[in-house]
Amino acid sequence: MNDRERRRSLWKTYSILMGVMLGGAVLILGGQAAWNAIQQNMSKASIENKPPSTSSLPLSTPQKPAEVRSQTNSSTPSDSTERVSFDKGSTGATIRDSVTATQKKRYLLNCGSGQRMTVQIRQGTINVIVISPDNQTIGNAVNGLSQWQGKLPNTGDYIIEISAPNQSGYLINIEVS
Secondary structure, eight states, X not given: OOHHHHHHHHHHHHHHHHHHHHHHHHHHHHHHHHHHHHHHHHTSOEEEEOOOOSSOOOOXXXXXXXXXXXXXSOOOTTOEEEEOOOOTTOOEEEEEEEEOTTOOEEEEEEEOTTOEEEEEEEESSXXXXXXXXXXXXXXXXXXXXXXXXXXXXXXXXXXXXXXXXXXXXXXXXXXXX
């Protein structure tokens, strides 16, 4: 192989490598743009009602709104609380939203003593804490353990508290029967 053929072979190899790197960069940028679009859509909070379950008890009648209870002594301005109510005959709700690392989102549900609650993480890298009306943590779910289910000890407002180590969109299902 002479010097000219060797140079031609090197240039050919170089152009193939550059093409692969350019193609990879385009794929990475396209993936990032798609991820940003997904995150933007997930940041718009939406609560969708689920169809009724066949064997369930209705939620107890909501009482006066309870004050927000948290396990921490202080809350940041970005924390938020939202009441969740189910449509008549429905036993669950799906909540889609997003949370930052410095933020806590709380959802209030008025439930009766003896009812069973299931909280299931469907999407997202989040931590979920279930807090009873007397401000006691009664359960939690994290990515490794993506569901919590338990019998509710008291009647009143339960708090589902969402936090995350990093910004994360999430989708959770809450069922009460």
